[in-house]
Amino acid sequence: MKTAAERKKNNPKRFTKEDRSILLALRPVVRGLAAFWGDRCEVLLHSLEDLAQSVVQIENGYVTGRSVGSPVTDLTLQILRKAEQHVADQVGDREPDFRVYSSKTADGRPLRCVTMVVRNDNRPIAMLCISFDLSVPLHHVLRTLAPVADTESDRADSPEYYMMSAEELVKRSLDLAIRKATAKRGVSPQAKNRAIVGELYRQGIFDIKRAVDMVSAELGVSRFTVYSYLRDLRNEGEVINE
DSSP: OOOHHHHHHHSSSOOOHHHHHHHHHHHHHHHHHHHHHOTTEEEEEEETTOGGGOEEEEESGGGTTOOTTOOOOHHHHHHHHHHHHSOGGGGGGOOOSEEEEEEEOTTOOEEEEEEEEEEETTEEEEEEEEEEETTSOHHHHHHHHSOSOOOHHHHHHSOOOOOSSHHHHHHHHHHHHHHHHHTSTTOOHHHHHHHHHHHHHHHTGGGSTTHHHHHHHHHTOOHHHHHHHHHHHHHTTOOTTO
16 A cells, blocks of 8 residues: 555646546536647647646547547656746736747648647646648648538638627627517517517627616616526526537
8 A cells, every 4th residue: 555655746736626627627628629639730738737647638639649548748847847947926027928830740740839828827737739740731721620511501600700898799689589570470569679678688798797777778678677588597497508
């Protein structure tokens, strides 16, 4: 049986529950970045709890040949040491918690990399690393970033508009909801207003500050009426992403 001193030596940075929660929250980030950049972009997450087997998640690991359980690299250690030397009360002097650099795989393929330090408060607890294989033909990269299959239905399924303010976001969403509700004939004004509020609720618009005020003013009803519609929707079990 190992002594307490031996356990501490083998695991010198025992993580808290909050540390592990942060790592868990980063898992969709790893998957999302890899999906965005394509199959020649490796994205991995290092946990700094155990440097000997620090890789806890990896996508497209064939780029460098690593897998879950692989250790940190020598450069990652250098970045970590610098990060640990700069504390919270020296933020103004602290070097950026990331490094962009060029590297090579074991078989000589060039890589463009970035390693980013993830902190819990001031303590480095993880590193998020991206390594892009520059040996990939340009047409392969362009096909990944700009898929040919860009149909009208694709765009309709996932519209995205880039707003400059929260007010603009609420106003546009409200205009679309009004247009949708108005397209239905034979609907009473009260039912139409309720449908509009329901549409905005399912979109999550009421999570925006002052959205209730803007919607009530546009519909010509009181804030109490909007809140009443929202209360009814919640009681009926409707959910935002329904």
